[in-house]
Amino acid sequence: MAEKVTSLKVAERAGVSQSAVSRVFTPGASVSKKTADKVRKAAAELGYRPNVLARAMVSGKSRIIGLVVAYLENYFYPEALEKLSNALQEKGYHVLVFMASQTAGNVDKVVEEILDYQVDGIVMASVAMSSDIAERCQQAGVPVVLFNRYEDREGVAAVTSDNFAGGRKAAEFLLAGGHQRIALIAGWEGASTQRDREAGFRSALSQAGQPVFARGKGEFKAEAARDAARSMFDVPPDQRPDAVFVANDHMAFSVMDVIRFELGLSIPGDVSVVGYDDVPPAAWLAYDLTTLRQRANLMVAETVATLMRLIETPDAAAPRKTALDCPLIVRGSARVPLGWTSEG
Structure with a gap:
C-alpha cells in the first residue's frame, strides 16, 4: 500500500509552510496566487488530497x-x-x-x-x-x-x-373563462402548499359567489390523481365539472390522460384544466398545460x-x-378569456 501523502510533504515540495498548504485548500482563506500555484502543483505531483474531515474537526465547520x-x-x-x-x-x-x-x-x-x-x-x-x-x-x-x-x-x-395567490389566480382565470362548474383535485392534506393553494382557490370562488363544484384527492401522486379524475368525470354530462384546478402539474398530467384517453372528452372543449408548478412537460404539445409557475x-x-x-x-x-410570486402561464389546456395572456 502506498504511503499516505501529508500536507507536510506538500509543504516541503512546494517550499512553503504547512499552514500555507492548509490555507490553499480552505475555501475563502487568504493566499497569494504565486503560493497557491506552487502548492497545487506540488499536490498534483504527489497525489495529495486534503483531509476534509480532519479540517472540519479543527475548524468546527464541515462545509x-x-x-x-x-x-x-x-x-x-x-x-x-x-x-x-x-x-x-x-x-x-x-x-x-x-x-x-x-x-x-x-x-x-x-x-x-x-x-x-x-x-x-x-x-x-x-x-x-x-x-x-x-x-x-x-x-x-x-x-x-x-x-x-x-x-x-x-x-x-x-x-x-405564494401558493395562496396562485390558487386565487387559477380560480380567477377559470371564472373569467365563463366556467360554472369548477372543481378541484387536491394534493396531500398535510402539505402547507396544498392547504394554501386550496384556500386561495376557494377564496376567489367564494368572492364570485361560486362553490367548489366537486373535490377529489390526488395526494400529489399520479395514480391517486387518476382515480380522482375517474370518479369526478366518469358521470353524466350535467354532473361533470366543466373546469378543474389540479394542485400540481404531476397530477394534472394524469388527470388529462384520463379525461382524454379513457373517457374520450376534449380538453379544453369539454373540460378546462389548470395545474401548478410549470415543470418542463407542461410546455410539451402533448399537454400544453395552463399552469402557475414556481x-x-x-x-x-x-x-x-x-x-x-x-x-x-x-x-x-x-x-x-x-x-x-407565481405567474400564470397561459397555454392551450384551458379556455382563454378575452385579453388574458401569460404573466411571465
Whole structure:
C-alpha cells in the first residue's frame, strides 16, 4: 500500500509552510496566487488530497449541507434540487442527500442521522419537521431552511411560492373563462402548499359567489390523481365539472390522460384544466398545460441566501418566511378569456 501523502510533504515540495498548504485548500482563506500555484502543483505531483474531515474537526465547520427530500416523482424536484446543489457547491459546500417519507417519525429520524454528520446546515425540500426536531437542530446550532414548505410556528425559515395567490389566480382565470362548474383535485392534506393553494382557490370562488363544484384527492401522486379524475368525470354530462384546478402539474398530467384517453372528452372543449408548478412537460404539445409557475431559480437563490445568512450570522439573522410570486402561464389546456395572456 502506498504511503499516505501529508500536507507536510506538500509543504516541503512546494517550499512553503504547512499552514500555507492548509490555507490553499480552505475555501475563502487568504493566499497569494504565486503560493497557491506552487502548492497545487506540488499536490498534483504527489497525489495529495486534503483531509476534509480532519479540517472540519479543527475548524468546527464541515462545509456540508444536509438536503432532505421526500420524493422525486414530481418533475419540479429533480430540477430544483439540481439547481440547489449547484448553488451550494458554488458557495464551497458539499451536499449530502437523504430520502425521507412523510410517515410519522421518519423525517425526525432522518434529521437526527444528518446531525451525526456535523453538517453546517439543513435544507428540507417538500417535508415538514416536528417541533421536537426543530428544537434539536437549534440546540445543535444547525440552521434549517424549508424549501417549498413552511411551518405555522415562528422560528423556522422557509422559502415557497405564494401558493395562496396562485390558487386565487387559477380560480380567477377559470371564472373569467365563463366556467360554472369548477372543481378541484387536491394534493396531500398535510402539505402547507396544498392547504394554501386550496384556500386561495376557494377564496376567489367564494368572492364570485361560486362553490367548489366537486373535490377529489390526488395526494400529489399520479395514480391517486387518476382515480380522482375517474370518479369526478366518469358521470353524466350535467354532473361533470366543466373546469378543474389540479394542485400540481404531476397530477394534472394524469388527470388529462384520463379525461382524454379513457373517457374520450376534449380538453379544453369539454373540460378546462389548470395545474401548478410549470415543470418542463407542461410546455410539451402533448399537454400544453395552463399552469402557475414556481420560479425554481428564484426559490433556490433565496433558499441559499437565507441559509448562508443563518450560518454566517446566527445571532443577527432571524429566521423568516419568504413567499415568491407565481405567474400564470397561459397555454392551450384551458379556455382563454378575452385579453388574458401569460404573466411571465
